[in-house]
Amino acid sequence: MAEIVIRNLRKDFGAFNAVKSSSFTIADGEFFMLLGPSGCGKTTTLRMMAGLELPTSGEIYIDGEEVGMKPASQRDIAFVFQMFALYPHMNVGKNISYPLISQGMPRAEVKQKVAEVARILGIENILNRPVGGLSGGDRQRVALGRAIVRNPKAFFMDEPLGALDAEFREHMAEELRALHDRMGATTVYVTHDQLEAMQMGDKIVVMNHGVVEQFGVPQQIYDWPATRFVAEFIGSPPMNFLDFQGRVDAGAEKVMLGDSGFAVPRQQDGASGDLTLGVRPEHVRLSDAAPYRGEIVAAEYLGTTQIITLDTAFGRVKARTPSHEVVRVGDRTGLEFDARTLSIFDAGTGRALVSDANREALAHG
Amino acid sequence: MSFSVTDPSRGTKWFAGVMVVAYAIITILPLVWIIATGFKSPADAIAYPPKVVFEPSLEGYVNLFTTRTRVTEDDFAALPPPATWYEKVVRDQGMVIAGPSRYGERFLNSVIIGFGSTVLCMILGTAAAYAFSRFRVPLKDDLLFFILSTRMMPPIAVAIPIFLMFRQIGLNDTHLGMILLYTAVNLSLSVWLLKGFIDEIPVEYEEAALIDGYTRFQAFYKVVLPQAATGIASTAIFCLIFAWNEYAFAVLLTSGTAQTAPPFIPTIIGVGGKDWPAVAAGATIFLVPVMVFTILLRKHLLRGITFGAVRK
Numbered sequence: 287m288a289e290i291v292i293r294n295l296r297k298d299f300g301a302f303n304a305v306k307s308s309s310f311t312i313a314d315g316e317f318f319m320l321l322g323p324s325g326c327g328k329t330t331t332l333r334m335m336a337g338l339e340l341p342t343s344g345e346i347y348i349d350g351e352e353v354g355m356k357p358a359s360q361r362d363i364a365f366v367f368q369m370f371a372l373y374p375h376m377n378v379g380k381n382i383s384y385p386l387i388s389q390g391m392p393r394a395e396v397k398q399k400v401a402e403v404a405r406i407l408g409i410e411n412i413l414n415r416p417v418g419g420l421s422g423g424d425r426q427r428v429a430l431g432r433a434i435v436r437n438p439k440a441f442f443m444d445e446p447l448g449a450l451d452a453e454f455r456e457h458m459a460e461e462l463r464a465l466h467d468r469m470g471a472t473t474v475y476v477t478h479d480q481l482e483a484m485q486m487g488d489k490i491v492v493m494n495h496g497v498v499e500q501f502g503v504p505q506q507i508y509d510w511p512a513t514r515f516v517a518e519f520i521g522s523p524p525m526n527f528l529d530f531q532g533r534v535d536a537g538a539e540k541v542m543l544g545d546s547g548f549a550v551p552r553q554q555d556g557a558s559g560d561l562t563l564g565v566r567p568e569h570v571r572l573s574d575a576a577p578y579r580g581e582i583v584a585a586e587y588l589g590t591t592q593i594i595t596l597d598t599a600f601g602r603v604k605a606r607t608p609s610h611e612v613v614r615v616g617d618r619t620g621l622e623f624d625a626r627t628l629s630i631f632d633a634g635t636g637r638a639l640v641s642d643a644n645r646e647a648l649a650h651g
Numbered sequence: 652m653s654f655s656v657t658d659p660s661r662g663t664k665w666f667a668g669v670m671v672v673a674y675a676i677i678t679i680l681p682l683v684w685i686i687a688t689g690f691k692s693p694a695d696a697i698a699y700p701p702k703v704v705f706e707p708s709l710e711g712y713v714n715l716f717t718t719r720t721r722v723t724e725d726d727f728a729a730l731p732p733p734a735t736w737y738e739k740v741v742r743d744q745g746m747v748i749a750g751p752s753r754y755g756e757r758f759l760n761s762v763i764i765g766f767g768s769t770v771l772c773m774i775l776g777t778a779a780a781y782a783f784s785r786f787r788v789p790l791k792d793d794l795l796f797f798i799l800s801t802r803m804m805p806p807i808a809v810a811i812p813i814f815l816m817f818r819q820i821g822l823n824d825t826h827l828g829m830i831l832l833y834t835a836v837n838l839s840l841s842v843w844l845l846k847g848f849i850d851e852i853p854v855e856y857e858e859a860a861l862i863d864g865y866t867r868f869q870a871f872y873k874v875v876l877p878q879a880a881t882g883i884a885s886t887a888i889f890c891l892i893f894a895w896n897e898y899a900f901a902v903l904l905t906s907g908t909a910q911t912a913p914p915f916i917p918t919i920i921g922v923g924g925k926d927w928p929a930v931a932a933g934a935t936i937f938l939v940p941v942m943v944f945t946i947l948l949r950k951h952l953l954r955g956i957t958f959g960a961v962r963k
Contacts, residue, residue: 338858358861365862371855375877388864432863 288349288439288472289314290335295344297330297496304330306496307344312474312489317466319487320476323519327496328476329444335474336442337361349439359388364433366443370425372417372432379404379413382431389436403431406465422450426458430465440472447482459486480520484508492516502647509566510647511629514636517564523593525564527631528600533558534630534639541630543600546578549625551643560633563600567593569624570605572613576620585613596621682938688931696927710744711928713737715754715919715936719746754933757915762940763826764911765895768833772890773883775834776841777849781871783842784849785857795846798839806836807899814903824905832904833894840893841886848882849875884948895941912937 290312297305305327312318320328333339335346337358346354353361364385372381379400386396404410407427412420417428426446433441446462447455463486466473477483483490484504492499492507492515500512511517517525530543536556540547541563548563572594580596580603592609595602596619603621613619630639640648659667688696690707719741722730730747733739741748782788783795813832814823822828852875860870876883898913905911916933919926 336862338861357866358858359864359866363862365859367855367859369853369855371853371859373856373859373874384860385863388869432859 289347290349290440290472290474291345291347292331292335293345293347295331295334295346296342297327297334297339298342304496305334308491308493308496308498310491310498310501312472314472315470317463317473317486317488318475319483319490320474320493321480321483321487321490321519322478322493322499324478326493328478328491328493331493332442332444332474332476336363336365338365362439364436364438364441366429366433366441366446368445368448370429370449372425372428374417377414377416378409378420378428381417381428382413382435385432385436399435400431403435406434406468407431423454423458426450430462434465434469434471438471440474441466443473443475445477446475447477455482462486481522484520492519494519506647509627510638510644511564512638512648514562514564514631514633514638517629517631517638521566523567523604523606525566525629526570526601526603528563528565528598528603529633530561530563530600531559532561534561543578546599548578548623548628550628550630551626551641553630554640554642554645557630557632557639561639562631562633564629564631564638565603565623566627567604567606569627570603570607571622571624572605572607572611573620573622576622578621579618580621582613582615582617582619584615685931685938686935689928689935691928691931693924693926693928696931697925708740708928709737710740711926711930711932713740714926714929715932716752717741718749718752719744720749721746752919754912754915754919754936757910757912758936760826760905760909761895761911761913761937764829764833764909765891765940767826767830768837768894769887769891771830771834772837772841773887776838776845776886777876777879777883779838779842780845780849781875783846785854795843798842801835801839810900810903813900817904824907824909826909829901829905829909829911832900833890833897837890837893841890844886844889845879845882848879848886852878888945888948891944892941 292311293309295305295308296303308327308331320332322328330339334341334354335348337353337356337360341354344354345352348361348363358365373384376384382403383396383400386399391399400413401410404413407430409424409427409431412424417425420428426449429446443462447458450458459482475483475486487504489502490504490507491501494515500507500516507516508520511520511525514527517527528543530541532542534541534553534557536553538553538556539551540549541561543563550563578598580598582594583597583602584595586593586595587609590609591606592611592613594605594607594613596605598621605621607613626643629644630641631637632639638644638648687705689711690709691702691705692708692710695702695705695708717737727745727747730742733742738748783791788794817823817828817832822831856874856878857867857870860874861867865873896913897911901911902914905914912933916930916937919929919933
């Protein structure tokens with residue numbers, strides 16, 4: 287059980303800067319997601335927290351203690367590797383007991399702990415099997431068993447579901463989350479899968495090019511992205527972007543894209559020049575009466591909803607609508623955006639302009 | 652009959668069988684010849700056409716381990732009856748035992764030097780290979796190339812400088828000198844082979860051990876070494892075979908105390924005529940340690956111990 291604080295963490299590999307001055311705080315007992323595309327520095331950040339890499343500069347506090355330069359073996363944390371890294375020359379029980387043996391725990395106690403962990407994970411019947419022949423799910427459970435058996439201060443997981451089959455991932459994700467809720471231990475989880483992050487995380491940090499783009503609860507990050515990158519990375523299909531030239535004044539509740547005006551949440555700062563209006567597909571409505579027009583170029587059927595692609599004067603827009611709405615490719619129609627949900631980005635910096643609606647979400651960043 | 656891509660057809664099975672048997676005969680025949688010659692009498696050993704069926708004799712083995720001498724007929728007749736079976740074998744040749752030969756000593760030298768250099772080579776080779784595999788070593792590629800370059804000429808090409816050096820520092824004709832020499836020659840091979848094996852072991856195992864509370868060194872010997880056992884075993888066999896069979900350096904650098912078996916065996920020929928059975932007996936016994944060593948490590952030569960423990 288521990289709070290983890292990351293302050294100005296930086297990692298260089300030679301001339302390559304993998305992590306640039308990251309700072310965030312992980313509360314005690316939180317299920318915390320480090321999300322980003324491959325190469326964004328999320329795994330490097332996690333490995334620095336675990337002690338598998340040494341930071342170039344910055345501090346890492348686990349439970350109030352600065353551990354940045356401490357060896358992994360002294361940090362009292364557990365790590366679940368993407369490839370599981372079960373010791374191949376030991377059987378399942380031996381693998382799980384290995385962290386306890388290093389502490390010099392008496393054999394009877396080790397046996398009892400392993401049995402307890404095996405019961406929690408439902409792997410009592412395979413304790414004597416070699417790890418070689420296990421299924422992906424069982425290997426995952428053994429890796430988890432090895433992590434939870436000694437009650438560490440925190441669990442670090444590096445894409446633990448990445449090596450599993452798609453159908454099994456969902457199931458393991460639920461199991462993982464349930465296990466976390468039961469143990470209540472701080473968990474830091476690295477993933478590139480935004481759905482996984484939203485589904486499991488209490489909090490999410492979105493990273494890109496070694497920089498923390500946004501930090502917050504999943505809903506805030508989804509609804510009020512701090513940068514255009516986050517808006518694009520999270521959501522499937524991602525947020526629509528309408529690039530325009532114009533100005534937004536402080537206090538404005540409307541933006542003009544050419545002749546079309548859109549109501550937006552009340553803006554706090556003004557900006558002018560190259561701007562981008564962002565709207566999530568589910569906040570686009572098709573309406574014959576709306577003045578902003580587009581031509582339907584494609585419709586994908588997804589069961590209860592459908593994704594309709596339209597070409598408009600300021601760019602291509604995807605709309606998520608109920609699938610019973612009948613549309614024909616080639617038709618022209620009007621588009622309405624839900625005014626309460628819109629974000630405006632500065633195209634130069636990529637950052638969202640602060641409005642009354644997203645102010646709270648952006649304050650965390 | 653269904654057609655299968657992977658199952659061999661009857662024709663290819665038959666062909667493969669013939670090839671395997673033929674190859675086995677080609678490789679085993681010289682061995683069988685040597686072992687059989689060791690049990691022949693000198694006359695049978697050089698008989699032409701060669702005798703496949705012969706009356707087995709231990710003369711070769713007795714001659715290998717003894718030195719013999721002729722005595723005058725009167726003295727011979729005056730001798731008490733032979734006390735042991737091997738004395739009788741020698742008497743039957745019309746000779747008496749003068750004393751033990753030096754084969755036992757030479758054989759022991761081979762064991763000390765061969766296994767000594769192999770063990771030393773494995774310790775140094777594994778440590779170097781691990782460092783090259785896991786750490787950022789400055790000039791790593793150049794160093795590896797340099798290590799390999801020691802194998803780019805036949806080792807014997809440097810025999811004279813080594814002879815002079817050894818003489819200067821007193822390593823000539825010593826066990827230590829030969830162990831160091833064979834280790835130096837074998838080290839390049841073992842570093843390269845072992846680096847390949849260690850490279851294949853995912854670094855996550857060690858990281859898992861570090862997280863599980865073990866030190867770097869504990870992670871190395873508790874997790875990496877068991878994984879590398881296969882590679883270490885096969886590399887050790889290569890090193891032992893080289894050191895065991897090496898002839899040229901042994902001839903040049905050893906004569907008395909540290910002489911190994913390979914330069915000794917040919918000298919048997921010169922003692923009392925061409926004694927082929929004794930030579931064959933010497934060669935047969937000489938084969939045994941390498942064969943035993945290989946058979947003991949055979950289990951480790953079968954790869955695939957780590958199969959499936961890591962998903963790639």
